[in-house]
Amino acid sequence: MQTRDFDYELPPELIAQTPVEPRDASRLMVVHRESGQIEHRVFADIGEYLQPGDLLIMNQTRVIPARLFGRKAETGGRVELLLLSRQDEHTWEALTKGKKMRPGTRIELLPPGEEDAGSGIGAEILATTESGARLIRFERPLEEELDRVGVVPLPPYIHEPLADPERYQTVYGHVAGSAAASTAGLHFTPDLLVEVRRKGVEIAFVTLHIGLDTFRPVKEEQLEDHQIHTEWYELTAPVAEQVNRARLEGRRIVAVGTTVVRVLESAAGGCAWAGQALEEGVSCGWRTVSAYTGPTDLFIYPGYRFRVVDVLITNFHLPRSTLLMLVSAFGGRDLLARAYQTAIAERYRFFSFGDAMLLV
Numbered sequence: 001m002q003t004r005d006f007d008y009e010l011p012p013e014l015i016a017q018t019p020v021e022p023r024d025a026s027r028l029m030v031v032h033r034e035s036g037q038i039e040h041r042v043f044a045d046i047g048e049y050l051q052p053g054d055l056l057i058m059n060q061t062r063v064i065p066a067r068l069f070g071r072k073a074e075t076g077g078r079v080e081l082l083l084l085s086r087q088d089e090h091t092w093e094a095l096t097k098g099k100k101m102r103p104g105t106r107i108e109l110l111p112p113g114e115e116d117a118g119s120g121i122g123a124e125i126l127a128t129t130e131s132g133a134r135l136i137r138f139e140r141p142l143e144e145e146l147d148r149v150g151v152v153p154l155p156p157y158i159h160e161p162l163a164d165p166e167r168y169q170t171v172y173g174h175v176a177g178s179a180a181a182s183t184a185g186l187h188f189t190p191d192l193l194v195e196v197r198r199k200g201v202e203i204a205f206v207t208l209h210i211g212l213d214t215f216r217p218v219k220e221e222q223l224e225d226h227q228i229h230t231e232w233y234e235l236t237a238p239v240a241e242q243v244n245r246a247r248l249e250g251r252r253i254v255a256v257g258t259t260v261v262r263v264l265e266s267a268a269g270g271c272a273w274a275g276q277a278l279e280e281g282v283s284c285g286w287r288t289v290s291a292y293t294g295p296t297d298l299f300i301y302p303g304y305r306f307r308v309v310d311v312l313i314t315n316f317h318l319p320r321s322t323l324l325m326l327v328s329a330f331g332g333r334d335l336l337a338r339a340y341q342t343a344i345a346e347r348y349r350f351f352s353f354g355d356a357m358l359l360v
Helices: 043-049 143-149 183-187 190-198 237-248 258-267 322-331 333-345
Strands: 027-031 038-042 055-059 061-063 067-072 078-086 091-097 106-110 122-128 134-138 175-178 202-208 231-235 253-256 292-296 311-315 356-359
Touching: 027 043, 027 333, 038 043, 038 333, 043 190, 043 356, 055 237, 055 258, 183 311, 190 202, 202 237, 202 258, 231 258, 237 253, 253 258, 258 292, 258 311, 258 322, 311 322, 322 333, 322 356
Parallel strands: 027 356, 055 202, 055 253, 061 175, 253 311
Antiparallel strands: 027 038, 067 078, 067 106, 078 091, 091 134, 106 122, 122 134, 202 231, 231 292, 311 356
């Protein structure tokens, strides 16, 4: 499958620079997978498409102040770090900006806005990863220091300052660890969640800490050649039981965002793609999900056979991104291409602070 099949031209003015207020005032495109019908609503109407007994699953991750600034200990040259994932108590994988960021380079972190004041936190680059990121060991654990030395990173396509940093967090996120927001969940308000529960919808939470590699355009010509970045997730035993019970009772699983899809499909053990031979004794039909804590590198693109998720709430994603490929796998590539062209024609707002899509 060709990566160029997931490219499209987006007028720059459709890239949302600021979030709408209130959160649930964003537009909602409803895409019916069986009929191909497309409806135009607002997100506050989403309860009309949820049914009593649905299990709505959300990613409770919270974005950390992952952008750090510093200077090289030897030369004083300025550097910038973007934390991607914690490897152990002292070591993180991070993207770096600065000249000659080689293994052995020592860094001193600088608190934001205090360029002449050291933070007292030193670090050393240990290695360069296969993806071009760096493994960096800090002199002491960073978690308790991040609010002092870091800032919440916004995606590079957002150029407007964010008046309220909480608008890049979901109202229910509380497990710190992501380098980017679970954007499908940004549209929910506390009142909307109460309304959904009153309708008889069950709500459960999983955790997947989002790394920026998820959003990067795929550079390989063939999708199959792309190696997706791993992300850490947790599906607890009680939530796994909720999912399995809902499936056994014939109730729908509604995923809020592509990250939830990756959690659930990973926890079900992955599956073959259409046209691929299955291992002996393996079925691509529904199987139970299992509780798990650890990494996933599941890369979902058209041809993948979904086993858990029935309905998907998502945003409009970047061209050539793994997120667009996942959504195209769920909704069908031709239908999603038509939906995106419709969204452009109807002047929907795209990407992190943009509008939402519901695939039913």
